[in-house]
Amino acid sequence: MTSNDVVWLTVPEVGQRLGLSPGQVHRLVEEHSLLGKKIDGIFRIPESFLGEDEPVKDVRGTIIVLLDGGFPPDRALEWILDHHDELGTSPIDAIRQGRKTQVRRVAQMLAL
Numbered sequence: 001m002t003s004n005d006v007v008w009l010t011v012p013e014v015g016q017r018l019g020l021s022p023g024q025v026h027r028l029v030e031e032h033s034l035l036g037k038k039i040d041g042i043f044r045i046p047e048s049f050l051g052e053d054e055p056v057k058d059v060r061g062t063i064i065v066l067l068d069g070g071f072p073p074d075r076a077l078e079w080i081l082d083h084h085d086e087l088g089t090s091p092i093d094a095i096r097q098g099r100k101t102q103v104r105r106v107a108q109m110l111a112l
Contacts, residue, residue: 006046006047006048006081007046007047007048008036008039008044008045008046008047009044009045009046009047009050010042010043010044010045011025011026011036011043011045014034014045014050017050018050018053018054018055019053025045028055029045031060032060032063032064032067033055033059033060033063034049034055034059035049035063035073035076035077035080036077037074037077046077046081046092048081048092048093048096049092056092056095056096058095058100059080059092059095061100061104062080062091062095062100062103062104062107063076063080065104065107065108065111066079066080066107066110066111068111069107069108069110069111070111071110071111079091079107079110080092084106086106087099087102087103087106091103091106091107
């Protein structure tokens with residue numbers, strides 16, 4: 001997955017998908033369970049960060065590793081979505097495949 005292949009959802013779309021209010025979705029962003037960015041003036045969140053009824057479980061820990069390592073949120077979002085040779089895929093896809101430890105190891109090496 002490259003950031004060009006990302007399906008972006010608005011806060012109301014994320015809320016509808018997860019059964020949450022827009023305020024609850026914003027809280028998930030504040031708590032780093034989700035990341036997003038403004039596209040054409042509207043805040044959007046990658047669909048790949050969502051499970052069936054909640055954010056993908058291990059995304060939050062990876063986001064925190066990146067932020068603690070000095071990544072600004074927009075750069076952390078880009079890193080999670082872009083393909084990385086070390087992983088053979090994007091970090092979000094690796095996380096969805098159950099490879100969070102490998103993803104976080106790569107993220108921690110970048111933060112050093």
